[in-house]
Amino acid sequence: MADSELLQKWNRRHAEAESRGQVAAVLEQNIHLATPGCYALDLACGRGANALFMAQQGLKVSAWDLSPVAIERLREGAREACVTIDSAVRDVILSPPERASYDLILVSFFLHRPLAPAISRALKPGGLLYYQTYSRAAVGSEGPSSAEFRLDDNELLALFPDLRVRVYREERLLGDTSRGWRDMAMLVAERIAV
Numbered sequence: 001m002a003d004s005e006l007l008q009k010w011n012r013r014h015a016e017a018e019s020r021g022q023v024a025a026v027l028e029q030n031i032h033l034a035t036p037g038c039y040a041l042d043l044a045c046g047r048g049a050n051a052l053f054m055a056q057q058g059l060k061v062s063a064w065d066l067s068p069v070a071i072e073r074l075r076e077g078a079r080e081a082c083v084t085i086d087s088a089v090r091d092v093i094l095s096p097p098e099r100a101s102y103d104l105i106l107v108s109f110f111l112h113r114p115l116a117p118a119i120s121r122a123l124k125p126g127g128l129l130y131y132q133t134y135s136r137a138a139v140g141s142e143g144p145s146s147a148e149f150r151l152d153d154n155e156l157l158a159l160f161p162d163l164r165v166r167v168y169r170e171e172r173l174l175g176d177t178s179r180g181w182r183d184m185a186m187l188v189a190e191r192i193a194v
Contacts, residue, residue, distance in 0.1 A: 006066075007066060007067065010065075010066060010067040010069075010070065011067050011068065011069040011070075014046065014047055014067050014069040014070040014073060015069050017047060017073075019047075019049075020047040020048055020049045020052065020073060020074070020077050021046055021047050021048075021049040021050075022049055023049050023050055023053045024049075024050055024106065024108040024109075024130070024132045024186075025132060025181070025184075025186060026106075026108070026130050026131065026132040026167070026186035026187070026188060027050055027053060027054070027106055027108070027130050027132075028053070030130065030167055030188050031053075031054075031057055033128060033166065033167075033188060034054075034057070034059065034103075034104050034128060035103060035104075036057075036058050036059075037058055037059065037060065038059055038060070038103035038104055039059075039060050039062070039101075039102050039103045039104070039124075040054050040059040040060065040061050040062070040102060040103065040104040040105070040106065041061075041062045041063070041064070041097055041101075041102045041104070041105045041106070041122070042054065042061060042062070042063040042064070042106050042108075043064060043092050043097070043105055043106065043107050043110065043119065044064070044065055044066070044092055044107065044108075044109075044110035045063035045064060045065045045070065045071075045074060045087070046065060046067075046070050046074075046108075046109075047070050047073040047074060047077070048063060048070070048073065048074030048077050048078070048085070048087070050106050050108055051063035051074060051078075051085050051087070052074070052077050052078065052081055052083065052085070054104075054106070055078065055081070055083035055084065055085050056081060056083060059104065061083075061084075061085045061086065062085070062086040062087070062088070062102075063085050063086070063087045063088075064087070064088050064089075064090040064092055065089065065090070065092075066089070066090070066091050066092070067089070068089050071087050071088065071089050074087050075087055092110075092112075092115065093112055093114075093115060096115055096118035096119065096122065097118065097119070097122035098122060099121045099122060100121070100122070100123070100124045100125070101122050101124070102122055102123060102124060102127060103123075103124050103126070103127045103128070104127060104128045104129075104130065105119055105122060105123060105127070105128075105129050105130070106130045106131075107119065107129070107130070107131045107132075107133070108130075108131075108132050108133070109132070109133050109134070110133065111133050111134075111149050111150070111151065113159060116159040116160060119160075120160050120162055120163055120191070123163075123191040124191065125191055125192070125193030126190065126191065126192075126193055127190070127191045128166070128188055128189070128190055128191075129160060129163060129187065129188065129189045129190075129191075130186075130187075130188050131156060131160075131186065131187045131188075131189075132184060132185070132186040132187075133149075133150075133151060133156075133184060133185065134149070134150045134151065134183060134184055135150055135151045135152075135153075135170060135172065135183060135184055135185050136150040136151065136152055136153075137153065137172040137183075142183060151170075151185050153170075153172065154170065155185075156168075156170070156185045156186075156187045157187070160187070160189050162191075163189035163190060163191055163192075164189060164190045164191075164192055165187065165188075165189050166188045166189060166190055167186065167187065167188035168185075168186070168187050168188075169181060169185065169186045170184075170185035170186070
């Protein structure tokens, strides 16, 4: 898909969406691990549910997305919630975050494997990566249809080998698949100061 087609696709999706989306479970369940007031980046932020949640928790938040429509929806949400978010239209693949620039980086439902080393390097010592996206082993049909945008078994762990795992969850197809947390993997990992 050409870049302009991709942009049109995401602009259309964000314009048609009724809500700002849901806060990622990895963030909601583990926000207590973040240092209050830290500098956080919501990478490929979409309409901004996660960025808004972090700002409401007192974090200093930047949020980037390829889609101008998504960023405008986020800005509307920030005004309504009376929070400050440094939001920008930015192609995170062409312009990843700078080295050692954030205390927390959140990636939710975005997967571009070659970007993993840059994401890891962008964490300050002691910084946390919160990551959640779809896995290939799925019970339901939600998420991307292409395996290219889904994680293989334990792949999320392998993408960030230089970080220390603090939280990991991936239930796959074990046991009673009508219960539990299915179709995704989540990770919270820390950059250790050397």
